[in-house]
Amino acid sequence: MLQEKTDVKSKSKKVGEATYPVYENVDEAVEKLGAEALLKALNAQIRTNALNAVRSDNVVGPVSKTRAMKQATHEMVSDMAAIQRFGGDPAGWEAEIDRRVAVIMAEGAAGAAEAVEAGEPSDELDELD
Secondary structure, X not given: OEEEEEEEEEXXXXXXXXXXXXXXXXXXXXXHHOHHHHHHHHHHHHHHHHHXXXXXXXXXXXXXXXXXXXXXXXXXXXXXXXXXXXXXXXXXXXXXXXXXXXXXXXXXXXXXHHHHHHXXXXXXXXXXX
């Protein structure tokens, strides 16, 4: 079993550091946690991943430049046509990412205006910043 440390942030500011075990295989995790606790933790993480996927696809409120950049970059590396078009052209990649960031931020601003009109609360994804 390994130990890892990760900075803990709240509203983009470091508030501490968490240390946690990283198990090298399922048998080791079962031995340390027990099968029931491992299954409970696994199911909780699967639920969290599903909720985060829906949140990511339905951001309400303005989108930070950092979040827009991460989303645009993810889109680019998942877009085979873009990979073929900009494969060896760093300036082309940068221009296309900038274009996508602008679109994502504009869509986020439009979504925020619609949410305010509908009386919906803003939803921030601090963990992505």
